[in-house]
Amino acid sequence: MPRIRRCAPDGLAHHVINRGNNRRTVFQKHGDYLAFLRFMRDAQDRVPMRMLAYCLMPNHFHLVLWPESVSALSAYMRCLMNAHVRNYHQHYGTCGHGHIWQGRFKNFPISADDHLLRVLRYVEANAVRANLVRRAEDWSWGSLGTATADAPQLTQSPVSRPADWLDYVNSAAGDDLKALRQSVRRGTPYGKQE
Template structure:
């Protein structure tokens, strides 16, 4: 019997995450973080999804994802985790030496606008809560650091560039993320 199909409908918004096997680091250097961002951008050029917020932490990552086709998030994240694992093993010359991720990604549907704000705030403040930075926007590997000073919300990777663009301005939202 196969696994139950996860919620992954076009237009829905989901908080997706995965972490290293046994909570081990999956990003050791700035180059590791950058490589994952490039893989994610490449995946977004292949699969129908938007990233609304994200945060890469040393031993896990969080994405707020909006699939634009049914099954898009599962396809994207399956490809991203598999590609990241294969490229990391190739780069580190550890092919066949075990798992990088604890398992499949987890995802939770965002219920409404208020929940969306709570999820984005949680995701974008993760490095601050972990004591890695004083201000959430100072963490280089998250969507909040990619936003111009007065803009926030609705992020999309620019495929191939590894960069995010944003629309919708809100300095009050930006300030609330920093607290």
């Protein structure tokens, strides 16, 4: 049976996620995170992609991408995931030992309004909610804390971040978090309902 065509409306940002197979840890050491950041950057060089935010966690990742065309999202993710999987299997000698990721990446279109700011906050505060750091900017593997030349190039968001962005990201999300998680569970767009 063929796969269902991916929903990637033109002009919208997307919350993109994937998780390790069986919730297994994918990023086992410092070098694994660095390699994935490099692959994100390399994929940007091959497929033009506007990156708004990201957070790499031990067993999953979140990206906020703003594709320049309908086909760019899938092309970028294919480039990123193929490079990562090849490298991972070669490094760990696991070729033929099963999947690294639980399946295809999931993507959720986001309205270019306050909903986008909420998703950016959700992604950048992920390590705080997981109790890995006290403040989002302390997580080395997120867009607020990365300080490496291999990190992907970030793009200015279509919605301006407030001047107190760090305070906003590090504060409790409350109902915003509940609504966003519901969007992810249901596999539905996050934002205004047309």
